[in-house]
Amino acid sequence: MQLEIQNLSVLVDNKKILDNLNLKINKGEIHAIMGPNGVGKSTLSKIIMGYPNYNIESGDILVNSNSILKLEINERSKLGIFLVYQNPISIEGVLNRELIKASLDANDISYKSFYEYVLELDKNIQKLDMQKDMAHRSFNVGFSGGEKKKNEILQLLMLKPKFIILDELDSGLDVDSLKVVCDAINDYLKENPTTSVLIITHYTRILEYIKPNYVHVLKDGNIIKSGDYNLAKLIEKDGYNQSFSVGE
Ligand SMILES: Nc1ncnc2c1ncn2[C@@H]1O[C@H](COP(=O)(O)OP(=O)(O)OP(=O)(O)O)[C@@H](O)[C@H]1O
Numbered sequence: 001m002q003l004e005i006q007n008l009s010v011l012v013d014n015k016k017i018l019d020n021l022n023l024k025i026n027k028g029e030i031h032a033i034m035g036p037n038g039v040g041k042s043t044l045s046k047i048i049m050g051y052p053n054y055n056i057e058s059g060d061i062l063v064n065s066n067s068i069l070k071l072e073i074n075e076r077s078k079l080g081i082f083l084v085y086q087n088p089i090s091i092e093g094v095l096n097r098e099l100i101k102a103s104l105d106a107n108d109i110s111y112k113s114f115y116e117y118v119l120e121l122d123k124n125i126q127k128l129d130m131q132k133d134m135a136h137r138s139f140n141v142g143f144s145g146g147e148k149k150k151n152e153i154l155q156l157l158m159l160k161p162k163f164i165i166l167d168e169l170d171s172g173l174d175v176d177s178l179k180v181v182c183d184a185i186n187d188y189l190k191e192n193p194t195t196s197v198l199i200i201t202h203y204t205r206i207l208e209y210i211k212p213n214y215v216h217v218l219k220d221g222n223i224i225k226s227g228d229y230n231l232a233k234l235i236e237k238d239g240y241n242q243s244f245s246v247g248e
C-alpha cells in the first residue's frame with residue numbers, strides 16, 4: 001500500500017505537535033521514524049489510524065492517492081492499515097480469540113470453516129512462541145508487557161494488513177522474543193511484498209532484524225533529517241542534539 005502524508009499540521013491541547021509534515025511511503029517500503037520522547041511519533045501513528053480528538057489543522061493523508069482523512073478507524077482498518085500500539089489496552093471479559101474473530105469478520109476476512117480459522121490461529125500462536133491458552137484468556141488481561149506485544153503481532157498475522165505501523169514494538173520484548181516476533185513479521189513481508197511498514201523506535205536492534213529502506217528523524221514537528229540505517233546508528237551513538245551532517 002502506498003501512503004502519503006502531505007503538509008500535515010496537528011494541534012494537541014492547543015500545542016502544535018506536527019508542523020507541515022511530509023512523508024511518502026511507497027508499496028513494499030520500510031521506513032523508520034526516530035525522535036526524542038514527546039515529539040509526536042505516537043500521535044502521528046494514531047492520526048494515520050484515524051483516532052478522533054486530534055485537531056488536524058491542515059494537510060492530508062492519502063492511501064493509493066485517495067484521501068483517508070474522512071474515514072473512521074474501522075474503515076481504515078478495512079483498507080489494510082494496522083497499528084501495533086505502544087501501550088496495548090486490556091479488555092476484561094472479551095476473550096482474545098473472540099476479539100480476533102470479530103476483527104476478521106469486521107474486515108470481511110473469512111476462513112473456509114471455523115476449524116480452518118482455529119488452525120491458523122494455533123499456527124501463529126506457535127510461530128510467536130506464545131502459550132497456547134492465550135487465545136482463551138481475556139484480551140491482554142494479566143498479560144506481561146512482552147506478551148501484549150506478541151499478542152499485537154498475533155492479530156497482525158491474522159488480519160493480514162497492507163500497511164503496518166509498529167509503535168515501539170521493541171519496548172517490553174526480551175532479546176529472544178524480539179527476534180521471534182521480527183522473524184514472523186519478515187516471513188509475513190516475504191509472503192506479502194507490497195505491504196509497507198512504518199517502524200517507530202528508539203533503538204537500532206529492531207532495525208537490524210527488519211531492515212528499513214529509509215530512516216527519518218522527527219523533531220520540532222517535522223522530519224529534520226532522512227537517511228538510511230547508518231542514520232539510526234549515528235543517533236544511537238550521538239543522540240538528537242547533533243548537526244546530522246555526517247554522510248551527506
Ligand atoms: N490527549 C493529549 N492531551 C494532551 N497532550 C497530549 C495528548 N496526547 C499527546 N499529547 C502530547 O503530545 C506530545 C506528543 O506525544 P506522543 O505520544 O506522540 O510522543 P512520542 O513521540 O510518541 O513520545 P515517546 O517517544 O515517549 O513515545 C507529548 O508532549 C504529549 O504529552
Ligand SMILES: [Mg+2]
Nearest residue numbers: 041042043086
Ligand atoms: Mg510514543
